[in-house]
Amino acid sequence: MRSQDDSEYLAGRVSEACARGEPLRIQGGGSKTFYSGSGEGGALSTLAHTGIVHYEPTELVLTARSGTPLAAIEAALAMSGQLLGFEPPHFGPGATWGGTVACGLSGPRRPWAGSVRDAVLGCRMVDGRGEVLRFGGEVMKNVAGFDVSRLMAGALGTLGLLLEISVKVLPRPECETTLCFECPSAEGRERMIRWGGSGLPVTGMAWDGRLYLRLAGPEQAVSAAARRVGGDRAVEADTFWNGLREQTREFFSGKGDLWRLSVPPAADIGGLSGEWLIDWGGAQRWLRTDAGRNEVFAAAQAVGGHARLFRSANPAAMRCAALAPALAALHRRVKAAFDPAGMLNRGLCPEAS
Amino acid sequence: MDRTAFLRELKRVLPAEAVLSDPEDLRPFECDALSAYTVLPWIAVLPETVEQVQTVLRLCHSQGVPVVARGAGTGLSGGALPVAEGVLLSLAKFNRILAVDPANRMARVQPGVRNLAISEAAAPFGLYYAPDPSSQVACTIGGNVAENSGGVHCLKYGLTVHNVLQVTLLTIEGELLTLGSLGLDGPGYDLLALINGSEGLLGVIVEVVVKLLPVPETARTLLAAFGSIEAAGDAVAGVIGAGLLPAGLEMMDSLTLRATEAFVHAGYPVEAAAVVLCEMDGMAEQVEAEIARARRVLESHGAAEVRESRDEAERRKFWAGRKAAFPAVGRIAADYYCIDGTIPRKRLAEVLGRIGELSEQFGLAVGNVFHAGDGNLHPLILYDASHPGELERAEALGEEILTLCVEVGGTVTGEHGVGIEKLNPMCVQFGAPELRQFHTLKAAFDAGGLLNPGKAVPTLARCAEFGRVHVHGGRLRHPELERF
Numbered sequence: 109m110r111s112q113d114d115s116e117y118l119a120g121r122v123s124e125a126c127a128r129g130e131p132l133r134i135q136g137g138g139s140k141t142f143y144s145g146s147g148e149g150g151a152l153s154t155l156a157h158t159g160i161v162h163y164e165p166t167e168l169v170l171t172a173r174s175g176t177p178l179a180a181i182e183a184a185l186a187m188s189g190q191l192l193g194f195e196p197p198h199f200g201p202g203a204t205w206g207g208t209v210a211c212g213l214s215g216p217r218r219p220w221a222g223s224v225r226d227a228v229l230g231c232r233m234v235d236g237r238g239e240v241l242r243f244g245g246e247v248m249k250n251v252a253g254f255d256v257s258r259l260m261a262g263a264l265g266t267l268g269l270l271l272e273i274s275v276k277v278l279p280r281p282e283c284e285t286t287l288c289f290e291c292p293s294a295e296g297r298e299r300m301i302r303w304g305g306s307g308l309p310v311t312g313m314a315w316d317g318r319l320y321l322r323l324a325g326p327e328q329a330v331s332a333a334a335r336r337v338g339g340d341r342a343v344e345a346d347t348f349w350n351g352l353r354e355q356t357r358e359f360f361s362g363k364g365d366l367w368r369l370s371v372p373p374a375a376d377i378g379g380l381s382g383e384w385l386i387d388w389g390g391a392q393r394w395l396r397t398d399a400g401r402n403e404v405f406a407a408a409q410a411v412g413g414h415a416r417l418f419r420s421a422n423p424a425a426m427r428c429a430a431l432a433p434a435l436a437a438l439h440r441r442v443k444a445a446f447d448p449a450g451m452l453n454r455g456l457c458p459e460a461s
Numbered sequence: 462m463d464r465t466a467f468l469r470e471l472k473r474v475l476p477a478e479a480v481l482s483d484p485e486d487l488r489p490f491e492c493d494a495l496s497a498y499t500v501l502p503w504i505a506v507l508p509e510t511v512e513q514v515q516t517v518l519r520l521c522h523s524q525g526v527p528v529v530a531r532g533a534g535t536g537l538s539g540g541a542l543p544v545a546e547g548v549l550l551s552l553a554k555f556n557r558i559l560a561v562d563p564a565n566r567m568a569r570v571q572p573g574v575r576n577l578a579i580s581e582a583a584a585p586f587g588l589y590y591a592p593d594p595s596s597q598v599a600c601t602i603g604g605n606v607a608e609n610s611g612g613v614h615c616l617k618y619g620l621t622v623h624n625v626l627q628v629t630l631l632t633i634e635g636e637l638l639t640l641g642s643l644g645l646d647g648p649g650y651d652l653l654a655l656i657n658g659s660e661g662l663l664g665v666i667v668e669v670v671v672k673l674l675p676v677p678e679t680a681r682t683l684l685a686a687f688g689s690i691e692a693a694g695d696a697v698a699g700v701i702g703a704g705l706l707p708a709g710l711e712m713m714d715s716l717t718l719r720a721t722e723a724f725v726h727a728g729y730p731v732e733a734a735a736v737v738l739c740e741m742d743g744m745a746e747q748v749e750a751e752i753a754r755a756r757r758v759l760e761s762h763g764a765a766e767v768r769e770s771r772d773e774a775e776r777r778k779f780w781a782g783r784k785a786a787f788p789a790v791g792r793i794a795a796d797y798y799c800i801d802g803t804i805p806r807k808r809l810a811e812v813l814g815r816i817g818e819l820s821e822q823f824g825l826a827v828g829n830v831f832h833a834g835d836g837n838l839h840p841l842i843l844y845d846a847s848h849p850g851e852l853e854r855a856e857a858l859g860e861e862i863l864t865l866c867v868e869v870g871g872t873v874t875g876e877h878g879v880g881i882e883k884l885n886p887m888c889v890q891f892g893a894p895e896l897r898q899f900h901t902l903k904a905a906f907d908a909g910g911l912l913n914p915g916k917a918v919p920t921l922a923r924c925a926e927f928g929r930v931h932v933h934g935g936r937l938r939h940p941e942l943e944r945f
Contacts, residue, residue, distance in 0.1 A: 166702040167805050189704055218645065225651050226623050239894050247803040248616065248835035249875035251609045251658045252883070252890055253918060254899055255622065258654035267650070279704035301564050305587060307675035309747060326754075329747030370644030374564035391645045412627075412643030428648050434636040439649050441905035446898070459649035 109180045111159025113173065115232070115240065115271050121152050122269060122451065123238025131454045134265040136175065137202025140211045142419055144264045147453040154206050154269070160184055161272055162246065169229065169246045171274040174206025181205055185277055193221030193278040197353045206270045212262025215353040216312040216322070219304075219373075219388045225261035227275040233260065233268035236447025246274045259442075264456040267446040281324035284311070285334055286345035289319040293384065300389045301374050308333045313389040314352055316359055322349065352387060359385045359394065365420045367395040367404055371413030380407040394418075405429035431459050462524045464503055464546075470524075471506065474516045481505040490549045493534040493541040494596075495882060497852065502529070502543030507551045511637070511667045514550070518665065519635035521548055527914045528633070530661045532573055532601035536608060537799060538880030540660050540916055547914075550665065552603055558582045559668070566673045567626055567643065572603025572666045576610075579671060588673035591618035594876070595784065603666045609658030611876035613709040616834035617742075620876075622657035624672045630656065630664035633907045643670060655902075660878050661913040663906040677742035680708065681752050682779045685764040686733035690714060693735035694809035696762035697833040700739060701806065703758045705751055709740040710834030711783050714813070717790060717828040717841070721782035724789035729782055730766060737764075737833065738783055740776075786830040787841070794826070794843035798855040802866030803837045803875035815865055816840055823858040825851070837875035838866070864889050879917045888924035896921055 125132045131149030157175040165188040172181055178198055185191055195215030196208045214223045230244025244250060244257035260270060291299070296315035303310060303321065309329055312322030320342060323330045342348060351357040360366065362383065371377065373390030382397025397404065401417065408415035409429065417427045431439065436459060443450070443460035455461060462470075471480050481487055482504050491499040508514045521528045527547030534541050543549045555571035558578065562568065563586035568579055576597040580589040593612035594600055600610070605621045606628060618624070627641035641653035656663060687693035693712055700710060713721065713736050722729045729736060737759065741751040752769065759767050770776035782789070790797055804812050813829060820827040826843040840862055844855040863873040863886040873879070873886035887896075899918040903910065
């Protein structure tokens with residue numbers, strides 16, 4: 109893998125842009141632009157800023173530069189029998205490490221192994237003034253100062269350009285198996301709630317017309333758990349979970365807007381009709397619907413969650429419900445604390461605009 | 462506004478019994494669990510409703526009066542130390558568990574609820590709250606969020622930040638904000654992550670929704686004795702390197718081992734240089750397989766003896782000494798000073814060796830008991846406060862140890878927080894640009910700097926002062942700053 113430290117150039121470009129008052133849009137591999145939006149201003153690519161800076165399997169910690177291909181990081185971890193607990197989606201071959209953290213998207217394993225932000229331990233970044241800052245570190249427990257590095261996860265590069273990110277990694281389970289069950293949605297949800305509270309070694313629970321349960325751990329434990337729950341062994345289980353994570357399954361190629369609802373796992377959103385796919389044991393629900401956006405926002409909020417328009421043919425469509433005024437004002441102040449002149453990825457976080 | 466006028470205003474908006482102002486009533490609030498520092502607050506208030514807290518904050522904001530929020534006060538870094546001309550805002554009356562929702566595996570609680578009380582309330586549903594700071598019988602969840610508290614289970618189950626879904630807090634202006642959601646993430650910036658560990662500088666927490674986990678079907682513990690600290694440290698790395706993720710992976714050195722054995726009679730091998738406790742939990746089959754693997758790793762790293770808990774009583778016995786380590790050491794010294802730093806695991810043996818040298822250099826014994834799995838050290842510096850200068854020597858030794866933690870790639874606080882105690886070590890870990898950013902961020906929440914002032918983040922002037930007397934490797938810290 110190519111390794112090059114481009115920190116000085118990247119910080120210099122932000123500094124220059126700040127002096128000239130010309131905004132910058134940070135560009136990685138472009139695999140998630142459909143999700144983040146493309147922002148305003150001149151492009152600043154992180155693709156030359158690559159390499160795993162530090163990886164110590166016995167510490168369960170990996171630090172890599174933001175332009176490093178996600179696939180290269182996953183390959184390095186696999187060589188040592190480890191993985192990223194949050195099982196991030198790539199959404200294309202160009203996925204980079206920086207984009208993965210900036211978008212903050214996690215795959216099917218998320219409810220049991222934590223999210224991107226849960227894994228983040230530290231970062232080096234360039235703020236909107238062009239200053240290089242380091243927060244957090246490479247140890248599991250660190251409560252010194254505000255936890256700025258976790259704040260960067262999902263901030264879409266609007267608070268700073270990520271240079272390096274350190275994360276906690278996990279051992280790859282010795283054995284993994286997926287069971288599937290023919291059952292309607294209501295029964296699928298009921299089983300997910302029951303298994304979620306049972307202590308089974310679960311690493312995935314999803315329903316797309318059939319219910320899928322992924323178990324992982326020592327071989328004896330996986331076999332014993334499989335005997336307890338029954339069901340059929342899924343053929344091509346990897347294809348199923350990869351297709352779910354990368355949204356290559358048929359459900360995701362349907363026409364119209366795709367919504368993501370983040371809700372309590374047992375929540376009943378009965379009033380909202382459409383085509384559903386359930387992931388994260390019920391906590392993440394994908395929806396294709398003709399319902400109006402306000403109806404979708406309201407349905408998610410009514411159960412204590414939130415909805416986001418995930419993929420839309422209309423790039424100008426409003427993606428999220430407006431935040432409460434006091435919270436929106438706080439978002440703007442937080443954005444200004446890192447990027448007072450609004451140089452970085454202008455417009456990508458509408459909550460802070 | 463002077464104190465009398467402010468007091469009159471407070472009594473107008475709060476019930477009489479909720480406002481304390483006599484010195485003898487204020488005395489119990491003069492310190493938290495770090496009793497070396499005491500400050501009598503101006504006034505203490507004990508509101509009962511969110512509206513009352515809101516009223517107090519609005520009043521303080523309008524009058525420019527500082528506010529320090531306090532839960533059970535079990536913090537060990539002076540994070541809840543009052544300020545002399547400020548209000549001490551006790552949240553002790555916010556002690557209700559509002560709801561346990563077993564289907565969604567969450568509990569909605571007030572900030573003054575004790576950590577252990579959440580697990581007790583969830584137990585009938587086969588659920589529990591995972592983060593378990595040693596003070597869990599007394600410490601409150603609001604304080605846990607403010608400090609991002611840890612505990613034995615953190616390696617496998619994460620810190621507080623990983624186990625909180627939603628926080629409702631009041632800003633200094635009295636605005637009610639909800640961060641996070643009842644789903645697994647919230648919209649906008651992840652301000653929930655930022656609130657965890659913010660040491661009461663950004664808002665006053667009035668409600669918390671925590672994640673609950675299924676109680677593991679079974680748990681078993683290995684107790685391994687080693688002839689050297691180095692071998693024990695290598696064994697810890699070996700367990701992790703073998704792909705195991707223990708529910709607890711703890712270590713004690715010989716001084717701590719002997720003190721705890723004399724205290725709890727757990728049957729520890731007192732002749733060992735170090736003992737490693739390694740616990741696995743989960744389904745019975747999983748635990749059996751993982752315990753067998755962990756035993757092989759510990760033995761292959763030179764364990765002189767490996768015992769396995771045969772039942773729940775024996776498992777508890779293995780842990781009894783570890784859990785009682787602090788009071789046990791307290792019995793063999795007049796006083797002790799507990800340090801809290803984290804290091805990369807692979808530097809364990811080297812750091813413990815260096816702590817031994819510093820111990821000799823300062824003439825003070827140090828006992829080591831720590832969360833080896835996540836590299837969180839708790840060196841206990843033994844001293845006698847009745848000997849003039851010994852407390853100061855203990856503090857100086859503590860700062861040296863924390864500087865060492867930073868030098869090897871670690872941090873000055875793993876779980877206790879910075880408070881007022883570690884302001885100087887923060888100057889070692891962070892440079893001026895980062896500290897400036899912390900202050901800017903604080904101002905985004907609290908422009909007037911009224912919430913818990915003087916804690917957690919040192920001023921640049923303080924670091925310049927500190928740097929003048931601590932020049933490392935011939936390099937002056939913060940050369941851009943004017944010297945004082």
